[in-house]
Amino acid sequence: MVNDLAVIGLELAVVFAGLGVLLADLWLPAARRPHLALVTAWVLGLILLASFGIEAEPVRTAFGGMYRLDALALFFKRFFLLAALLVTVVAREFREGFEAGHAEYHALTCFALAGMMLAASAQHFALLFVALELVTVTFYVLVSFPRRRVTALEAGVKYLILGALASAFLVFGIALVYAATGTLAFEALAGRLETFTGNRLVLAGLLLVGAGLGFKLAAVPFQIWAPDVYQGAPFPTTAFLSVGSKATGVVLLLRVLFEAVPSLTARSGPLLSVLAGLTMFYGVLGAIPQRSLRRLMGYSSIANAGFLLVGFATRSTEGVGAVLFYLAGYVFAVLLVFLVATLVWRGAEADEIATLGGLGRRAPALAASLTLGAASLAGIPPLAGFLGKFLLIRAAVLGGAENPALYWLAAITLVAAVVAIYYYFGLVRAVYWGEEAGSASVGPVSRSARAALVACAAGVLGLGVFPGPVLGWARLAARGLGL
Amino acid sequence: MNPGLEHYLVVSALLFCLGLVGVVLRRNLLVIYMSLELMLNAANLALVAASRFVGNLDGQVMVFFVVTVAAAEVAVGLALIVALYRRRQTAHVEDLTTLRL
Numbered sequence: 154m155v156n157d158l159a160v161i162g163l164e165l166a167v168v169f170a171g172l173g174v175l176l177a178d179l180w181l182p183a184a185r186r187p188h189l190a191l192v193t194a195w196v197l198g199l200i201l202l203a204s205f206g207i208e209a210e211p212v213r214t215a216f217g218g219m220y221r222l223d224a225l226a227l228f229f230k231r232f233f234l235l236a237a238l239l240v241t242v243v244a245r246e247f248r249e250g251f252e253a254g255h256a257e258y259h260a261l262t263c264f265a266l267a268g269m270m271l272a273a274s275a276q277h278f279a280l281l282f283v284a285l286e287l288v289t290v291t292f293y294v295l296v297s298f299p300r301r302r303v304t305a306l307e308a309g310v311k312y313l314i315l316g317a318l319a320s321a322f323l324v325f326g327i328a329l330v331y332a333a334t335g336t337l338a339f340e341a342l343a344g345r346l347e348t349f350t351g352n353r354l355v356l357a358g359l360l361l362v363g364a365g366l367g368f369k370l371a372a373v374p375f376q377i378w379a380p381d382v383y384q385g386a387p388f389p390t391t392a393f394l395s396v397g398s399k400a401t402g403v404v405l406l407l408r409v410l411f412e413a414v415p416s417l418t419a420r421s422g423p424l425l426s427v428l429a430g431l432t433m434f435y436g437v438l439g440a441i442p443q444r445s446l447r448r449l450m451g452y453s454s455i456a457n458a459g460f461l462l463v464g465f466a467t468r469s470t471e472g473v474g475a476v477l478f479y480l481a482g483y484v485f486a487v488l489l490v491f492l493v494a495t496l497v498w499r500g501a502e503a504d505e506i507a508t509l510g511g512l513g514r515r516a517p518a519l520a521a522s523l524t525l526g527a528a529s530l531a532g533i534p535p536l537a538g539f540l541g542k543f544l545l546i547r548a549a550v551l552g553g554a555e556n557p558a559l560y561w562l563a564a565i566t567l568v569a570a571v572v573a574i575y576y577y578f579g580l581v582r583a584v585y586w587g588e589e590a591g592s593a594s595v596g597p598v599s600r601s602a603r604a605a606l607v608a609c610a611a612g613v614l615g616l617g618v619f620p621g622p623v624l625g626w627a628r629l630a631a632r633g634l635g636l
Numbered sequence: 637m638n639p640g641l642e643h644y645l646v647v648s649a650l651l652f653c654l655g656l657v658g659v660v661l662r663r664n665l666l667v668i669y670m671s672l673e674l675m676l677n678a679a680n681l682a683l684v685a686a687s688r689f690v691g692n693l694d695g696q697v698m699v700f701f702v703v704t705v706a707a708a709e710v711a712v713g714l715a716l717i718v719a720l721y722r723r724r725q726t727a728h729v730e731d732l733t734t735l736r737l
Binding site (some may be wrong): 199231278279282283286290293294300301303304306307308309310313314317320321324325327328329331332335336337354356380381384573 | 641645648652655659665668669672675676678679680682683685687688689690691692694695697698701702705709712713715716717719720723724732734735
């Protein structure tokens with residue numbers, strides 16, 4: 154028991170950080186409460202540092218094999234910690250948008266983070282379900298946190314209904330798989346799967362589980378919620394949704410597809426490729442006419458889910474490694490865009506892209522940061538986003554030797570990536586060549602925000618120019634799946 | 637005739653589909669939410685029945701988790717719906733039209 158607790162030490166630390174923030178909010182005098190954001194960020198940073206002291210080898214398990222601490226889990230845990238740390242900084246800049254309960258926001262971020270980190274280690278459908286729900290239920294609150302804004306409430310209710318529907322699909326799918334095979338553990342399921350070849354009950358159950366996870370990923374046909382919810386949610390939540398929540402879907406899908414049902418995934422034919430293509434095109438075509446930044450990012454998030462699915466469709470170590478590297482570049486680029494957006498609009502509700510006009514003159518540094526983020530998302534060399542897309546397409550082409558459908562997928566990905574450049578360029582055009590929209594100067598940038606901006610810009614550039622170490626971790630983590 | 641696992645699964649699938657139809661067709665948020673609960677409980681029925689026929693308790697333990705999580709979800713969900721009702725004086729999905737292109 155004590156050994157088990159030592160294995161989940163990182164998650165425990167995050168949960169205690171969340172509880173600590175809540176308690177500190179009770180006892181601190183009102184004047185000192187705003188500092189809690191910085192304290193949370195520091196604590197998350199320390200936990201992130203501590204995570205580098207943990208060895209992935211030998212692989213450790215806890216709670217009867219339900220929980221597994223391997224290279225893949227560690228990669229995602231660090232990823233989630235970094236995302237939550239940056240989101241906390243964004244939330245601090247967004248504080249005027251919340252009437253009250255700043256500390257609650259940071260605490261909820263920590264709890265959602267704990268759910269994501271547990272999900273990264275799931276080896277059992279019970280842990281998968283509970284971790285996923287911890288993330289989802291926390292996000293219902295985070296989305297509608299400014300509770301006097303009709304848009305936030307509406308987004309929250311839409312997320313609630315569709316999220317609960319996805320949970321129902323997930324649980325029913327788990328029930329069907331269990332009824333057919335009699336086990337909920339991934340390893341046991343993988344062992345028994347051969348005897349259930351062609352069993353309709355297993356197949357239907359897995360499709361339902363896939364639906365529940367596809368919702369998290371915002372993949373077609375479960376993407377309808379993304380634009381509305383992204384647009385209504387406050388900026389830090391939107392950033393966390395597009396990075397943390399999506400990556401939770403990615404890691405769980407990896408675990409289920411390649412660890413729980415590897416033999417079925419190998420025979421799934423073109424299903425994943427078709428979903429990847431449809432998701433990419435829905436995202437890039439939907440994003441073109443958008444005028445609201447968060448709605449644009451919502452469609453962009455769908456398109457990125459499509460790009461990530463390309464790596465799944467290759468069913469190779471190469472492809473999964475590319476997915477992980479793509480995510481690492483994605484977190485920096487998205488957070489860069491949302492940091493700048495928060496610094497420009499502060500807690501305001503509006504986010505019309507046209508009002509960014511003249512930012513190039515009003516705040517050149519912020520404009521440059523936004524351009525860097527958008528360029529990385531668009532996949533301009535030598536930034537991280539370019540290398541991520543390149544690796545994904547390369548994995549698809551390499552896989553094409555065995556599975557010619559992947560050549561088509563690589564071509565479609567290339568077209569979608571080119572279309573994506575168009576709408577991200579719209580953002581850059583508004584910043585530098587847009588009509589001057591009001592003369593309101595951008596307020597002073599706090600030190601924490603400046604540090605986060607520099608870190609994100611360094612990440613976007615560094616991953617593009619010196620991809621070595623992170624790519625090494627990504628490949629190491631992907632190799633653990635035994636493809 | 638003793639009821640077998642398939643009988644339970646058919647009942648549970650019927651309940652699940654009833655819930656799904658409710659979510660798709662009904663227009664009141666509270667009724668939609670009740671339909672969602674029906675879907676979750678359909679899954680619970682399947683889990684308990686499967687646990688009985690498979691011969692281990694994993695399914696029953698899973699049901700405890702599902703019930704607990706559903707309770708948490710309802711607590712948050714009803715709070716959200718009440719907050720929305722206070723602002724908009726409505727609980728109908730047709731009125732949720734602020735977020736559109």
